[in-house]
């Protein structure tokens with residue numbers, strides 16, 4: 001009898017400073033393409049590799065995530081990285097989720113620009129023992145991931161399959177690395193902070209409840225965005 005593959009949950013980490021419709025739409029498209037049971041949005045407390053200026057407090061960023069995903073039953077938020085002392089490392093988050101949900105496969109979601117730096121992450125070699133990866137690409141971005149794989153990792157992957165919006169590589173641990181082409185929406189948190197700083201509208205770039213939250217709490221007004 002063919003072994004039934006285990007259900008997958010997606011883990012979508014980010015600064016979410018603030019969350020925007022690009023994040024939401026990407027998660028929704030990935031959920032459908034990869035048939036994920038749920039996606040956890042996981043705001044990072046102190047992003048180890050990001051500039052720390054003009055960042056809203058962890059509790060504001062978490063609250064905006066909660067508000068943004070409220071009406072989607074497939075989306076959840078997690079404060080695991082905010083509760084942990086010190087910087088957020090993906091390896092620690094993966095260990096947390098794999099012991100919390102031993103019956104599920106994990107699928108870590110990230111943009112291609114982040115994936116190309118993965119060899120600078122803490123214990124990066126161990127990541128592939130714990131999770132599958134889904135790397136988001138958008139139209140116009142390269143569909144071929146192998147050239148941008150960190151050198152140290154190139155020999156660990158072999159090509160597996162190519163469907164129209166999904167190219168899959170297999171890691172030696174048998175976890176997959178899927179390059180997922182989504183339609184997406186071209187917007188960034190930097191753009192939103194920049195608009196707010198210049199007193200311009202952010203309408204339709206974030207859910208309207210998030211827009212209200214930003215203005216009620218006077219976020220991103222004071223400092224020029226980085």
Ligand code: ATP
Pocket residue numbers: 013014015016017021022023026109110111112113114136184185186187188189190191
């Ligand atoms: P910033 O502009 O402050 O760098 P950002 O908009 O890239 O922020 P992050 O919170 O850093 O947002 O992103 C979290 C994850 O979401 C990253 O993996 C990033 O690649 C991805 N991402 C960001 N914007 C989009 C978008 N418009 N479409 C798809 N994925 C996105």
